[in-house]
Amino acid sequence: MQNDIVNLRAKLAEKMAGEITLSENPGETIKKWRKNFGISQIDLASxxxxxxxxxxxxxxxxRKSPGTTIISKIVEAMLDLDEKAGSHKIRAYETMFLDRYDSDVILDIHEYRSPVPLSKFARAIGAEKVSGNFDRAINGYTIVDSLNAIFQFSANEFYRLYGWSTERALIFCNVSTGRSPMVALRVSTLKPAxxxxxxxxxxxIDPVARKIASVESFPLMTSMTEIEEMIKTLKGLKE
Known part of the structure; x- marks a missing residue:
């Protein structure tokens, strides 16, 4: 088990460092990963x-973009902090190194090269804002068939919905009241933007679903836009 964590950590470190180094905005990418791991600037700096x-x-x-040495230190510090807390975030990324997704569950998944304002994202899909603060940005989105996810995904596989960033919108289709996917998010280690x-x-929307969105502090919205149209619009959405 320990060797598995070591190997997973090495793969994740390579992924993180590579993404930061090659990013057009390294600082923003560092911030994305820091938030993914739930680490404060104070703890990372220390x-x-x-x-x-x-x-x-x-x-x-x-400040000038950090060099590879500093980037390596930042990445290792994030992973060290997570290991001290039980390696929960590291383990959550394990399935990202496995095979691609079941298209019956994940209808579309996309990563933006630069953060997209959530309000702009909401307008693009004709969303009705239900609750939460929309003054933030997202790094991607995942469109999920809610029922198939419940029946086909294990607890660990559920993390695959997040792609490479939790700072994303999860779009659940095939829902009746919204309660089931929100309960799943409530018990999940990773939370969407x-x-x-x-x-x-x-x-x-089920009152319990509304309550969970409030407790977890993530913006909640609805959309009636057809899925195919939504995918086409979101893939063409500029940062």
Missing amino acids: SIGVSPSVISDYESGR AVVLHGLESDR
Whole structure:
């Protein structure tokens, strides 16, 4: 089991460092991964022996993009902090190194090269905002067949919905009240940046689903846009 974690960590470190190094905005990518791991700027800075302002400056672009040595230290610090907390986030990414997704469950998954404002995303799919703060950005989206996900995905496979970033919108289709997918998110270690309940009028959303969105603090919206049209629109959405 320990060897599995070591191998997984090495693969994840390579993925993270490569993405940061090749990014057009390395600071933004560092911020994305830091948030994915639920790590504060203070804790990350302490782990690599710098002041929090240094991390803040990197992420905001106020400081010159870090070199490969600093990037390596930042990545290793994130992974070290997660290991000390039980390796929960590292394990959550395990299925991302396995085979591609079952198209019966994941209808579409996409990563944006740069963050897209959530409000712009919502307008693109003609969404009705139900609750939450939409003043944030997302790094991608996943369109999920809710029923097939429940019947076909194990608890570990559920993490595959997140692609390479939790800062994404999960769009659940084939829902009746929205309760089931929201309960699944409630017990999940990883949380999305936003949730879309497709084909469901806002007044039909289960009160429990609304409550979970409030407790977990992620924006909730509905959309009646046809899936094929939605996919075409979202793939062409510019950052």
